[in-house]
Amino acid sequence: MEVKNNPTMEIVILETAERLFLEKGFGMTSTTEIAKEIGCNQALIHYYFRTKENLFNIIFEKKFRQFFQNIFVVENLDQMTFQDKLKHIIETHFDMVRENPRIPLLIVNEFSRNPEMVATLKEKLQGVVAMLFENLKTDLQVEIEAGRVRPITLIDLIFNIISINISLFLLLPVAGEIMSLDEKQKEIVINRRRDEHVKLILNGIRS
Amino acid sequence: MEVKNNPTMEIVILETAERLFLEKGFGMTSTTEIAKEIGCNQALIHYYFRTKENLFNIIFEKKFRQFFQNIFVVENLDQMTFQDKLKHIIETHFDMVRENPRIPLLIVNEFSRNPEMVATLKEKLQGVVAMLFENLKTDLQVEIEAGRVRPITLIDLIFNIISINISLFLLLPVAGEIMSLDEKQKEIVINRRRDEHVKLILNGIRS
């Protein structure tokens, strides 16, 4: 049994498809275009991945996990104050979204195309989400009871962080165009917003 | 000159196309499907609107304006405090997004498909945006100088409001699925978030 298992072309297809799916979405990306981009025969896409749907699902699942699995970094935070923990969480989440600015749009769009895909993936994440919750829940409770933080559910707090970080990178292309920002100016805005998000969330939960 | 000008079919096409474009986006909606949905011949779409692109552009421009033209209600706010003005702005914007929850996604997606469309529309909005700015800018300045609000640019404040409101309705379909929310529970979440957004923004700019 000689296993050739040359992964290069398979990987090239995955990488190219990932880029195009992220740029243009499922519906506006064709296997023909993926092949043309690579410079290979279009049938090769189907040789390795059988269907476009299957290729997309592999990529989508990977991106979905990538986005939710380590959505928050909650390690080495033990000796910090709650404020500093939260600041650290907001900033690392911000940086993660900054590195993957198109994943949220991919997920939102795919959900309206095929809700079952997300339903399928959610089960695999529930453990992670639950763990994340437990980790911060007691901290928040202590702060609220001490009167340092206004009453707020952990889920609302987390939703605030995710919302504000994600929407920056969702809206920036459009907002940048409306405000006539070039790439350099966008970079400045992003850095200013990073600080602003920390201030907004931290101030926003004060009692 | 006998002008028939029977607008019913034209309107039916516009309404059906609008619904489908909002649901599935430009790329995954075909003129064939629009016609099938209506129950008319597919050529009729092209008779009235010539091209799919043209039909989409008409709808997109309308939705774009609808979303940005009256993005904030800033009338009859004269005798209010800054806090109450802001509360009112956040809530009316929230309600507007709630009524048009799919427009942001349409705009974001269309921008990555065809950035020039947004570039074309921005000029027509700049007057509106500028007026909006002037109206709140001095108010904010007064609050900051009085020490009641931390230093923040008006643009960041507005971006905070738009971001938090839009992202709720962008993310709710996915988040609802992950958290297994039915429609009734979603409604409860939406109402709770409406209050939370006001608290977040108002607290978030305290000095």
Add this chain to the structure above:
DNA sequence: CATTTAATTAATAGGTCTATTAAATATGGA
């Protein structure tokens, strides 16, 4: 009523898309 114009349909050209199949080429092991 006859005629002109508008609205609608049937038919189709021409293109692209996904997926399959068979043939050609490359690769590794005996």
Add this chain to the structure above:
DNA sequence: TCCATATTTAATAGACCTATTAATTAAATG
């Protein structure tokens, strides 16, 4: 070297899509 297997390509079926054209039906007008 020769063979078996893996990879790649060429060709194509079959579906669907956009847009156009010509023909048909409906509506309005004199």
